[in-house]
Amino acid sequence: MAIDKQYLSDFDAILSHRYDNGADYWTTPDKRLIKGAPFSTLDSALYLLELGMEPTEPLLKECADLIFSVWKEDGSFKLYPQGSIYPCHTAHAADVLCHMGYVHDTRLQKTFQHLLDTQYTDGGWRCNKFSFGRGPETQYSNPFPTLTAMNAFRFSDYLNKEPALDRAVDFLLEHWTIRKPIGPCHYGIGTLFMQVEYPFRNYNLFVYVYVLSFYDRAKEDNRFLEALKALESKMVDGQIVVERIVPKLAKFSFCKKGEPSALATIRYHEILENLDIK
Secondary structure, three states, X not given: OOOOHHHXXXXXXXXXXXXXXXXXXOOOOOOOOOOOOOOOHHHHHHHHXXXXXXXXXXXXXXXXXXXXXXXXXXXXXXXXXXXXXXXXXXXXXXXXXXXXXXXXXXXXXXXXXXXXXXXOOOOOOOOOOOOOOOOHHXXXXXXXXHHHHHHHHOOOOOOOOOHHHHHHHHHHHHXXXXXXXXXXXXXXXXXXXXXXXXXXXXXXXXHHHHHHOOOHHHHOOHHHHHHHHHHXXXXXXXXXXXXXXXXXXXXXXXXXXXXXXXXXXXHHHHHHHHOOOO
């Protein structure tokens, strides 16, 4: 699918930020691939895919090569030249590359094994970084990085075959019950979470339901069905209405706050397809 002409202004706007960070493909000269949000390398590649750009386009192939250039032999991705490598970084890079069609690349296969090997005891993924201090809540994994990892795994042959991923689903569904902020980065389910955000950038109701809808473990669970019902209660005339958007994306036509989004609604219909709902 090529980019529809109604979204060409969005495409041009994304490209206008291509050199903001000092190097090509939305990055810095030292390859900080998540710097400059919401126009980092990883963010921008996902926007272009969402608008309909084919992964085989030279621009996206160059972005993929850039992302793979920071892949490590253990399967992790080092998105900053200095400092620790966190599970959220590896999950984010893997997610983008899977969306770009590289799920069967041998490097990503090693990344999947790395993620499975580093899964935390509660079934999620947990960064050993305590920006908010330590407390009982920080003994949990971080829900959004876990959801991001699961968004990558759904492309893989592990989908609905790997018990470790069932444990991750259980962890995410349990957060629907816990609600309170958990994990070292304090991800909660509250007012902001319940606001529909699109494109998928933060932990929120829409991406939570979307990713879990690929997993058989979740599909008939009452917690998942409650979340789906909550999402559907916010729809207008069968369409997803964007409730929250990062300010720098506010003028984009495909995700205007307070208006129905055709592309977001396509994602909703994927949820229905996953659940065999006609």
